[in-house]
Amino acid sequence: MDINKAIKFWLNESEEDFKVSGHLLEKRDFSYALFFCHLSIEKLLKAVYVKRKKEQPPYIHNLLRIAELCEIETDERIKEILIRVTAYNIEARYPDEKNNFRKICTEDFTNKELKNAEKVIEWLKSLLQ
16 A cells, blocks of 8 residues: 555545535535534544554444544544534434434534634644645
8 A cells, every 4th residue: 555645545535525515504504514524533533543554444424433543642622523524424313313413503503613623633733744
């Protein structure tokens, strides 16, 4: 595996997903904007994993678990965000949770969550430099 190529792949994918998240926000599709936000952070974490472990990342979606496997030190605020954003992956996908999730995904809620996620994204990008 070409480590630099793999890191670049995950980074590019993450950036694309966050861009899609913004498009979905503009279209007022708030639950899927948060779902793509999850994908963006997951892919950045996988880039960090590749950089630190020099191997393919695990096939998991739990953001806090990936961070732990990367041996990233996180404060409580970051942990809370990772746990919350992981839930958006599940709640946006499965029918039972989807309707309840859409009810809480107001414009204000989504904007707040995306701003929090953006801080995590910038922090994770700094770990790749």
